[in-house]
Amino acid sequence: MLDTLSFAQKQRLAYIDFCLLFKGAIYRQDLIKRFEVGLSASSKDFSLYKTLAPKNLHYHTVEKRYVQTEQFQPVFEHDAQRTLVKLANDISDGFDGIGDVDYPVESPSNLNVPNIFIVARLVQAILLNKAVSVIYTSLSSGSGARELVPHSIVDNGLRWHVRAFDRKSQSFRDFVLTRVSKVTLKEAGEEHEQADADEAWQRLIPLQLVPHPKNVKHATAIEMDYGMENSQLLIKVRAAMAGYLLRRWNVDCTERGVLEGAEYQLWLQNRFTLNKVDNLAIAPGYLN
Template identity: 35%
Template sequence: MDNKAEPRLEDQSQPQQERLFYLEFRLYFLGHANRSDLQLRFGLKESSASRDIALYKKLVPNNVVYDYGIKSYVPQPSFVPLFAYTGTQVLTALTHGFGDDYAGPKFPEISSEAPSQAPLPFIPTLAAITRAIHKEKSLTVNYYSEEVGEKVSTIVPHSLIDSGNRWSLRAYNRGAERFEDFVINRITDVQDCNDEPTVDEQKDADVLWNQIIELNLKPHPSLAHPKAVEREYGMRGGVLKMTCRAALRSYLLRQWRVDTATSPATAGQGYQLWLDQ
């Protein structure tokens, strides 16, 4: 009688879990996986890749079956994921390449296009900003605004913001004595100050950043077939309840082109969503 305990995922090492995750990812989202996939990705020997597959089959015995026609494992109808996945994680891996643990080129698994992709930040500027955020230091920047043109400001950055059409940073502006958003690509020069922020300049003091608000979005009343929008946005009971930081409210509503008027606009203005206030 074999009393050996069955393997458990939580008992496996981190590298082992990463290999199992990659194996399942290919099974789940690409429909097949084999030893060669593991060998190519992780530089394994054939015997090591075989052991990984055998371990996966022990952990979830009803998930895969070997297809001799394509010489790969394929998911069974009874497939239940061993790992949890997020939409962002999956789409990034599929469209930009899987993983970030090596410096080689990343190759997408699925063809995709992003016509509305935001301009990417200039790398030297971004590096200076992220260093300041991580080390909790201030920066002196030359910044171009639409109102006053170029101006020198000393700021204390604490977070990056992807608004959908541009990258910004959230920071305390010492000159204005308030927290503001700065578009990263409008910064033309960065100088490290290396002084530590005061309590009033730190992220915990940014009231609008730390305040979480709820938005109730509904299909726009002008739509002839609101069920289409309910389905697209995964609404329940005709309402999409969203939470966001108060500081980011305008970004979200603008990116999704939400009608925020108390009285909804009439047909013909292209709104899909209306903010129920």
């Protein structure tokens, strides 16, 4: 039946599918606003979607919205990497399910690809402010059950992780998405488990990046690469993300810029700003 539909209608159906998968629900008004269609046309789209997947949704008469069922199985294929990028940039269209334009742009392949259903359930938990029970496999303790209260999904440059309050350690931590094998929604999170209470997430620290004093022969090239002004780049980053950024850009974090190698083109000039910042073991050359 999908092959007989117009591209525009498949887009709308893919959007319904996307919202049910990642948000757990969709209002008819969501479809109307997103595609500027009338009430009658939107009703036909929901009826058609229900014909295609009758066990995927039911209408909640009190909340006046369509809700995902426990038997939900996506009608369209949603690519994990592309979907995560779209979610990160607030592009909730679901169009990858029916084939986007093949743009002539490439990016380095990530080493891992998260399970799309794991991502979807965590996104739902974040949007609904819910805690989750997960099975997580760590390098130190292996597989085990944990209760988390997630608040953000983050690309650290190499892989995707979820930032969450960990009820086991009673602290905010990062959990790699590919190491999560099961997610079950639970009750709402407590106030001290929310993003507002995540001090390292809320605190912004300034980074003063300059061309490396020893490894760069022509500093102007680096200044142009990073759009520097007055031979430096001043940026603010969440304390929880500082280590990832410094590692991703291979920023020399030694006191005097002594790391050797062509990969170290930047030096952190205000190293003192990293005081009281966690996850700096991955920051090149940084030692407490």
